[in-house]
Amino acid sequence: MNDIDRYLDQACRQVNGPDSLQAHLRKELKEHLQEAVDALVAAGMSTDDATAKAIEDLGDPEIIRDGMQSVYGPGVTSLFVEQAIKWKDRRWHLRAQIGLVLTIVLSVFFVGFVLVKVIPLPHHLGKQHGFAAPGMLQPTVIGFFSVVYEYRYLLLLGLAAAVGLFEWKYRSDNKPLIRTSILVGMSLVSVVSALWVATWTVVTLVLLVREILPPD
């Protein structure tokens, strides 16, 4: 992302209205900047200096955004985003991100433990004690995670590639906020998945025990 795009992001974000309005504002301001850069370059300035001067002349992007918000109103999520931007403090983000990553890792390990250790348990018990153990609710509940487990290395590779691409290519002042938001989403999915697996494991184990143990 170059300086002009970064400037346009700051000037056009959180203006109420359809995406087409923001695209329209962006296009108009970009046209202004390009026009200014062309004029300065024609006057003998280097492209980099001309870009910096054009941006400086256009003024504080927050003033443009505030002005546009006074015309069209602030974006619906403006309050949340503004609040979140206040949390841009690196230390806050770092702590939050470490906590979220730990949550995801613990959830993944738990699901993995259930898949590898708990699911085959009835089969082993049946073998040891000489009875035919009924299967757990594996196909309906755990099926999805079994597929994930089977392709774990491929998925990890894909995840690493996506993270690498994001860290390498994405340039924005809101990068820590976006990183935290993605981790919040992932940790929610992982925690819900772990709870889901835990609930069904308990239910099926109870059913299994009732089936194995002779009635009083």
Next chain:
Amino acid sequence: MDTELIKGTLSLIILSLLGRRAMYGYEIAATVKKETNGVLEWNAGSLYPSLHKMEKDGMIRGEWEGEPDTRQRKYYHITKAGRSALGEKKESWSQLTTAITQIMEKSK
């Protein structure tokens, strides 16, 4: 120059310029800078929101011109309501400057 003073006259300046012919944002800013020898120079922080406010109020009308694959510019045209507002603003401006000049001359 006092930017607050310029802000108050922004719509009058914009309507006056568009009263001549349709112009796009950069052209408006450049024309004002050139014709006032740089005395009146504001940044887009004031210009573009003002243009959009006036467009919303029906004083001016913006139209993208130029082929899609070439450079496109949004030209602003003054509307009938804009011309009427321009007449009123010119009258008010004339009265204001006369009054201020009189005060300043008597204060010498």
